[in-house]
Amino acid sequence: MADRFYKLHVAGCTRSLPILNVTDSLAIAGFIMLGDPDLTLACAKALAKKVPANTDIILTAETKGIPLAADLARELGMERYVVARKSVKAYMENAIWVEDISITTKGVQNLCLDGVDVDRIKGKNVLLLDDVISTGGSMKALAELTEKAGGTVIGEACVLAEGDAAKRNDILFLEPLPLFEAQK
Numbered sequence: 001m002a003d004r005f006y007k008l009h010v011a012g013c014t015r016s017l018p019i020l021n022v023t024d025s026l027a028i029a030g031f032i033m034l035g036d037p038d039l040t041l042a043c044a045k046a047l048a049k050k051v052p053a054n055t056d057i058i059l060t061a062e063t064k065g066i067p068l069a070a071d072l073a074r075e076l077g078m079e080r081y082v083v084a085r086k087s088v089k090a091y092m093e094n095a096i097w098v099e100d101i102s103i104t105t106k107g108v109q110n111l112c113l114d115g116v117d118v119d120r121i122k123g124k125n126v127l128l129l130d131d132v133i134s135t136g137g138s139m140k141a142l143a144e145l146t147e148k149a150g151g152t153v154i155g156e157a158c159v160l161a162e163g164d165a166a167k168r169n170d171i172l173f174l175e176p177l178p179l180f181e182a183q184k
């Protein structure tokens with residue numbers, strides 16, 4: 001169990017995040033919106049005010065982006081949003097995929113789009129959405145998928161920009177999240 005915590009204030013909510021090592025030198029404050037509907041809805045409402053007006057569709061990544069995308073799509077009155085999955089499933093047709101390297105994952109994972117979702121993105125202005133942007137690896141993978149699908153990325157949005165991502169001025173975010181030194 002964690003013995004260090006980071007107090008996060010975001011979208012009118014306060015949460016205590018456990019600080020956990022991800023490498024021998026680096027630790028993150030784990031931000032798990034999954035299973036926290038009040039926090040998810042509050043963040044979606046706050047992000048809805050910042051979304052580019054010409055957004056046609058939201059693309060997020062499995063797993064933790066999904067409930068946020070659902071709430072944001074509803075806030076914006078969109079009938080659908082698209083989820084990039086981490087593996088190709090038997091019920092998908094003509095899937096496309098790219099590699100994704102994120103701060104929380106050892107090695108490379110894949111992000112893929114079902115063919116029906118490729119059609120939903122083709123020719124559209126796409127807002128990329130995730131719970132956290134840290135290294136930017138997952139957003140890069142979502143941008144590559146959008147390009148492969150024939151869509152145009154018009155924005156990259158998240159709840160928390162972690163570490164150096166908070167210095168970026170090309171992303172939309174609600175709050176910064178610091179990185180920490182690992183504790184032995």
Ligand SMILES: O=P(O)(O)OC[C@H]1O[C@H](OP(=O)(O)OP(=O)(O)O)[C@H](O)[C@@H]1O
Pocket residue numbers: 061062063064065101102103104105130131132133134135136137138139
């Ligand atoms: O900017 P990055 O370094 O890519 O980090 C951000 C990504 O890491 C987390 O996902 P994770 O890979 O842990 O998957 P999960 O949502 O399935 O837990 C988070 O939800 C983002 O998708």
Ligand SMILES: Nc1ncnc2[nH]cnc12
Pocket residue numbers: 028029030031032103104132133134162177
């Ligand atoms: N601090 C964090 N908590 C949960 N998922 C993350 N992905 C990247 N940084 C994260």
